[in-house]
Amino acid sequence: MGASSSKEQNVSSEQREVESLAASTGSTSLLQNAFSKLVDPQTNAIPLQSLQVFAKSPKTNRGNAFSLNYKSTECEALKMPDSLLGLLNHLGPSIVDLFFITDKGGVNWIEFVRGYLKCCGRMPVSGLLNTLLRLFSATGVKAGIPLKLEVEAIDDGDYKINGSLLPIDVLMFLWMCWAMLWNSKTWNVFKEKECLYLPDISPLVLSAVVSCAEGGIGLELWDCDVSVLDVQLPVGKFLTWMLTTVTNLTECFTQFVNARLQNCTSSEQGTPESSSSSLREISSEKAGNSRLLTCGKAWAISLTIRSTISQEILNPYFPSNSDASDENLIYRSSLHGKGLNRFWSNVEAYLGPLLILISATSGDANEDCTNSRKWVVGALIHQGF
Template identity: 90%
Template structure:
């Protein structure tokens, strides 16, 4: 049998080699089960049509978070399965044998540098676009055995299609066992992410008008080499969409259709209507963009509220929202205190004329990811963190390694009457005290964003378009804090709040026996003083 173990005496060195590489990925049993399920017993090979069907995406309709879907997207997804098989699996007359099946899997999910995986993903998009008849300007040239060079350019609409193709693979792998309506695809709004690629790759990207920009009609060329560099520095986790899809589809093909349906009644209409009613700053598209910059468990946690398998995650992960819990540092602190896991804070602000009819009103969102809980301190602290420009253009600013002024959070001082040099009350990220990169006052009414020259903690870059060199002050519209520490961090915070409530209740208790004693009552003291005010009393010590 083709999937037999390499311990047998008649196994070739070629089979031993590919099986050893597959074992390093931990997927040997998955590949054996999938091959046994898909292979024809007579030829001991997988028929070409069966393998294409295994990786096919047959979505009939879509629901978009905001953008209008290009007409060619569904056609692109229809050709994904055949393109994968043609690109990565070598077939003979009988189909794909065991060795070529494992070798094809290694081309998709093998242990290789991220740059090679991103190159593979862009090759797949180019090959799928050719099959779907989409006029792409990408050229793929084979340099050496297993190495390829991609040249040419992409339009912003091509970048949108490419990212949505990656999202479709992730959505399929995360919802296959839970979503009843498998023929409908939910698409997030990823305009800020596409504009990030445009600004970074286009020659005149910085001179474009980026406020309320429609990426589907932008006519700028993005060189393929620069686009690969942008992916490598901004969305390194994009490869997980592809590898999770390949593993999930091989896993699903070993189960019967009855098993995969399970007992879930989730539907896309229920999910999309829930998302439409949810006016949180952290939309599905923004959450996915942030997750693509993180290669850790946080990447999965931040996306949990947007998949049907985790319908209750929104209420659990949203720790604080100013419009819901009240504005100000005190209200903020009462909700986040005791949470010791990673947290994502988003600040929505408007600069210019904030009236509804004004055309000069510019709304933008910035964010910061901290890897520890907030502390009430009069100095900067933290071990790691990331700054984000969320909207209208997405950018990530990781630590520069020069300073460690990651977070500043300071409440009104308690127990102090006078301070010669009081420290500012509020929340800040980067920079120094009095000269912070991002500073939000204690009332959560205004936020100040300064040029990156004042900050040596985070990397350089603008937090919104046309930021300039002078400090920019804006009105705060909304503040959100999302907990990304998982169930354990929430349980620890719940225990902390329960303990604090108990201590508060104990401090409020009144000893009725002492209170009822006339000798110890304030009334007796006042009566004695009025009876003989000149009486000398020894101070009780």
């Protein structure tokens, strides 16, 4: 096992190198525990299926690692593409195939650590985003989704991605990232026996369309259905958009990998008593249109902020934190009354970070207007008023 082999006298320079890199991430103990839980004692390697498949063998007491096996979904607003669950079902095998090199006996300690570093090691954000998109491409191929992406290997283990994406592809990619984050946050609550909750992220997809499509700024996107929008987004521009707009997207993958390795070492494998009410609360209250800050908006905002504020904005939308949804609420017009005086009396002298959302309707006030448009504008103030 990795825990014992690292203490032996005759340790190869290759093993010392990968263990040193793992130590720099603070994950040595996690990797040792996960390896000891998943390893086959006879081969001193992890069987391939233990990394790919969601199962626990009663004979070997080995757990799973990277699979996602949701049977159903609940969407905040958008209709889910039929191929999404198939995409998620192939995520685990794709992670193993891309990042973990297997020997005839499975994945040994060195390759296990090296594979982890490819997923969660220290690297530029641009490299992690490239890795995330490469994972989406490989998973799409396994799921039979016709993506116009080509991955080209270049020197030093780097990869270049060419091609383009449709808005529906961007939606699937972002929902894949969300599914990994949702799983890492809710695994101990649901154990995948609940359906996957999918937030409405159409404004996020349209942001990518406007930034990446040829003439995107001039497109008529109001009330647009992103699932049928037929515009090509060059992958180079899309990577630039991610780097400048949603840099926290990489956390979805790294948190998923770390959480799944942590969970497979847990001694508690029982099924939670009840969790369906938590998901219903998410869909009926927090994520619904009755609140300006829906789950989709909260996630979109959190992806743009690299600070603890990001987690504070998003955490109430996970079932494990469902009781803390309003603890940071300072002002809401439906509760505190409308008007600038009411607003100011609640926020004056508050010096912490403040997220403000304002909803309005635009249209002709002089006649019955059938084409009025509702919109929401937001601002994040880091030092309050």
